[in-house]
Amino acid sequence: MESRDYLKDISEIKDLMNKSSRFISLSGLSGVMAGIYALIGAAYAYWSVSNSHREYLILDGLVFKLILLDLFLVALFSVLTAIFLTTRKAKKNGAKVWDASSKRLLINFLIPLLSGGLYIxxxxxxxxxxxTGALMLIFYGLALINASKYSIGDIKYLGFIEIILxxxxxxxxxxxxxxxxxGFGLMHIIYGTWMHFKYDKAKY
Structure with a gap:
């Protein structure tokens, strides 16, 4: 009996240490919404380029600027939604949104992402x-894998998928x-839905 209690105590200590070193309040729904924003942005980009009367997706002039604005808005809405949903989840779990673990997560996510963004x-x-599309997927995948060490470990699998794509x-x-x-649309929706039911829905 004492041996079982000892093993249980060790398991609880390891669990607490893991939670203290990882930011686990990420919301799966934020991934779903990011995927939806990406699909909307992609539909607009396709429509814009198609109406430019070119055979291929060659961007220049006004169309190029509109596509950049489109990408910026997709990223902006995705980030704002992630902040809102993650903050709400953290409050429900009684966890802090901005602490040492979330700082580590953000830094390790941004290093490859910003490096890739500047290169692009x-x-x-x-x-x-x-x-451009291939580089976005690869650097984003690297950012997810790098950040997974300080968050929900399963996001690294999405990172691998993004790199392969x-x-x-x-x-x-x-x-x-x-x-x-x-990569940015359908995979976000599929993976975000899976994460939501595995980590979010199971707790309520």
Missing amino acids: LIILGNQKYGQ GLISALLPGYGFWFWVL
Whole structure:
């Protein structure tokens, strides 16, 4: 009996240490909403380029600026929604939103993401558009994997999927737009739904 209690105490201590070192208040619904925003943004981008009367997705002039604005708005709404839903979940769980674990998560997520974002802006400035979608997927996947060490570990699997999609997209540059839709749109919705029912719904 004492041995069982001892093992139970060790398990509880390990669980507390894991929670204290990881930010586990991420909301699965924020992933779903990010996917929806991505699909809406992709639909607008496709419509804009199609109406530019070009055979391929070549961006220049006003269309290029509109696509950049479209991407910015998708990212902005995704971040704001994630902050809102994550804050609400943290309050329900009696957890802090901004602490050492969330700071570590944010730093490790932003390092590869910002590095990739700056690199993409550089190549866009050189009017090289072909690998943009692939690079977005790859750097985003790396950011998820890097951040998973300080959050819900399962997000690394989404990171692996994003990287794989990015590499396939690099091999098939003519389909980069559709791989972007698959990675940032559909995969976010599918993975966010799974995370919601595994981590969020199970607690209520």
